[in-house]
Amino acid sequence: MDLDKLRHRFLQFGGWSLLWQYAKMGVLWCGIKALIRCVVSGASVKTAYPSIIQGVEEILVKRYRPILDKRLHEQAGAECGTIQNGVPxxxxxxxxxxxxxxxxxxxxxxxxxxxxxxxxxxxxxxxENYRQWTSLPRHVVDKFCKGKIPSALFSDLLRLSLLTKYGGIWMDASVYCSGFGNPDLKNRWERILSSELTLFRYFEPGRKAPVALSNWFIAAVPGQRVLSIVLEMLLAYWQDFDCTVDYYICHLYLVLVLREFPSVFNNMPRANSRTSLLLSKAFAREYSEEDWQKLTAHVSIHKLNYRKEEEALRHPNSYCRYLLNQENDV
Structure with a gap:
């Protein structure tokens, strides 16, 4: 990450207000020391981030864990929501x-x-139209309009609010669908539709347990418990904060809440972020029909990065150009 991008992120996440919050949390000095080590060693400033965020996440979990505990107490012994109709x-x-x-x-x-x-x-x-579908608290809308809530984190609130209210499938606008051209892909999709909740998770080869999860694709039934609790925690965070102390706070709380719902976690279809990122990693490479057929025979949902479009288009026969030409021909 270059200095211009770092400066942009610093301002986007709250600027001096962010530094003040880090100081109050007691993690600022740790972050400064990590940045100095990066400068001295010539390492990327990205490597300083974990030094700050570990302490931040411990504080965020401790501060908003009571919301989760309260909801768990309220739901103790209650019947789980039915999923007879599956995902809308x-x-x-x-x-x-x-x-x-x-x-x-x-x-x-x-x-x-x-x-x-x-x-x-x-x-x-x-x-312009999100209010037609859902309502968010006034303090959230005001902070978004004033630029205190970045668009990506406001989008997190929207997806959780919409799915909790209506159910359905959230796909980021940068998700490419190559179709369900064989029985295996169709069966995987049908399992998603019949499950209470599906998130893509990152499975490394040979490991049964995921090492991370994503929120660029979420399929859920209306009123899904995990999503509704995470939404409540995020709304409470934005009641208290005017800056982004953790860009991945949504992921943090999804992991936290899912641990308390093992039946939901264990019944979730195995949707793998690792394979869904393969196309993005090959985006600027020369297109191969054989490799494309092999990939799309096993993967139907692909997470792309629109910021890579300009670079990938410099290659006259890249996968990026193939996808754009394919859509233009439709």
Missing amino acids: RIVWCAWLQGIEQAPALVKACIASQKRALPDYEFRFIDR
């Missing part, structure tokens, strides 16, 4: 600036989603 056939997708303003790759991804799921209702969310 609704796809939620957001580009807060408006789909018309989205990069070409994002538009191609959305087109691929609609082509792969023709019998689903697509609901596109932006900053």
Whole structure:
């Protein structure tokens, strides 16, 4: 990460307010020392981040854990919600600036989603229409409008709120769907639809337990317990804070709450982020029809990075150019 990008992130996450919060949390000096070590050793400043965030996450868990404990106490002995009807056939997708303003790759991804799921209702969310579908507390909306809540974290609140209220499938606008062209892919998708909750998780080869989870794809039944508790915790955080002390706070609380619902966790389909990122990693490489067929025979949902579009298009025969041309030909 270069200094210009670091400065942009610093301002985006709260600027001096962020430093003040880190000082109050007692992690600022630890972070400064880690940054100095990076400068001296010539290492990337990214390596300083874990030194700060470990202490921050311990504080965030301790501070908002009572919300989880209260909900667990309220639900003790209660019947679990039924999933007889499965996940509603609704796809939620957001580009807060408006789909018309989205990069070409994002538009191609959305087109691929609609082509792969023709019998689903697509609901596109932006900053002008989200109030038609859900309501967020006044303090959250005000902080978002003032730039205190970054768009990505506001999107986290939207996806949790919408899925808790309506259920369905949230896919980031940078998710490409290559279709369900064989029985194995179709069966995997049907399992997602029949499950209470599905998140993509990162499974390393040879390991049964995931090492991380993602929130760029979430399928859920209405009123899903894990999502509703995480939403409540995040709303409480934004009641108290005016800056982003942890960019991955949504992931932090998803992991925390899922631990308390082992039946939900254990019944979740094995959707692997590692394989869904393979296309993104090959984005600027020369397109191979044989490799593409092999990949799409095993993976139907691909998480891409629209920020890589410009670089990938420098190659005349890249995978990125292939995807864009494919959508233009439709």
